[in-house]
Amino acid sequence: ISISANIGNEVFQSPFINAAGVFDETAAEMNQILNSEAGGVTTKSATLKPRKGNPTPRYADTKFGSINSMGLPNQGLDYYLNFIEKNEINKPIDLSISGTSREDNLTALKKVQKSSFTSLCELNLSCPNVIGKPQVGYDLTAIEETLTAVFEFFTKPLGLKLPPYFDLQQYDAVAKILNKYPLTYINTINSVGNGLVVDAKTESVVIRPKGGFGGIGGTYVKPVALANVRAFRQRLNPEIKIIGTGGVKTGLDVFELILCGADIVEIGTALAQEGPHIFARLKQELTDIMQEKGYHQLSDFRGKLKEYQ
Ligand code: RRO
Numbered sequence: 549i550s551i552s553a554n555i556g557n558e559v560f561q562s563p564f565i566n567a568a569g570v571f572d573e574t575a576a577e578m579n580q581i582l583n584s585e586a587g588g589v590t591t592k593s594a595t596l597k598p599r600k601g602n603p604t605p606r607y608a609d610t611k612f613g614s615i616n617s618m619g620l621p622n623q624g625l626d627y628y629l630n631f632i633e634k635n636e637i638n639k640p641i642d643l644s645i646s647g648t649s650r651e652d653n654l655t656a657l658k659k660v661q662k663s664s665f666t667s668l669c670e671l672n673l674s675c676p677n678v679i680g681k682p683q684v685g686y687d688l689t690a691i692e693e694t695l696t697a698v699f700e701f702f703t704k705p706l707g708l709k710l711p712p713y714f715d716l717q718q719y720d721a722v723a724k725i726l727n728k729y730p731l732t733y734i735n736t737i738n739s740v741g742n743g744l745v746v747d748a749k750t751e752s753v754v755i756r757p758k759g760g761f762g763g764i765g766g767t768y769v770k771p772v773a774l775a776n777v778r779a780f781r782q783r784l785n786p787e788i789k790i791i792g793t794g795g796v797k798t799g800l801d802v803f804e805l806i807l808c809g810a811d812i813v814e815i816g817t818a819l820a821q822e823g824p825h826i827f828a829r830l831k832q833e834l835t836d837i838m839q840e841k842g843y844h845q846l847s848d849f850r851g852k853l854k855e856y857q
Pocket of ligand 1: 569593616617618619620621646672674675676677678738739763
């Protein structure tokens with residue numbers, strides 16, 4: 549059985565990697581991902597300069613997932629470019645960029661364009677936690693203007709990290725815009741922004757920033773992730789690949805996202821809770837399911853979700 553998958557010119561020997569923001573702020577963490585059964589590594593969304601992020605506590609595990617308002621703590625783009633340059637990494641890299649303004653995103657992407665980086669670059673248009681900055685992914689005009697500006701100079705493989713959408717006409721409108729550009733992939737979904745978790749015992753919120761509001765991940769969001777992957781697969785040009793992210797905890801979750809059309813999947817909350825050995829478990833569980841169903845490769849079932857006639 550092969551569980552390899554391709555995005556652009558990159559080959560993932562296994563179809564799962566860390567989601568941006570989990571086990572990827574420092575070189576030590578990224579090396580743990582690279583030394584696991586993960587198919588590649590994603591870097592923490594980078595800004596031009598290092599950032600400390602929001603005040604703590606800013607992440608909490610909950611029964612069915614997590615809530616976070618990290619606020620983009622990261623070591624700065626140069627740190628991640630340097631990590632990639634200095635280490636001979638033999639797995640695909642998902643270099644995540646998340647400037648806090650369009651100008652910063654363009655400056656960052658110009659830097660990536662000039663660098664020796666050749667793997668996948670992902671522009672995060674969906675961070676819900678930078679105080680005072682709405683998610684660009686919910687502003688269709690801003691998406692279009694950003695992409696127009698980016699593709700005037702950017703020629704490396706580019707992906708977009710999108711927020712979850714909840715209306716079928718939103719998918720139509722977003723896909724219509726994305727299909728006009730030479731995107732290599734999208735990554736859907738980011739956390740479900742600005743949820744609220746309550747601790748009844750203390751009668752309090754569980755994270756400090758923004759009065760307790762934060763991005764929700766984990767089991768809660770799996771149906772939203774499945775829907776976003778499926779809806780975009782039905783609408784995007786076939787050349788645009790899809791990274792499916794949201795609520796993956798088991799090999800069965802990986803199977804379901806691929807059935808909806810994901811090329812590979814990313815793991816956030818479950819990786820934060822279980823650590824990088826989760827990838828060995830996912831590999832075992834996914835291959836067991838494929839064996840039982842008689843599938844030899846991911847393309848045997850990718851996107852083949854059945855509907856009632
Ligand atoms: O750092 C964060 O607060 C964060 C980011 Br950039 C993001 O894209 N998604 C998220 O849930 N948290």
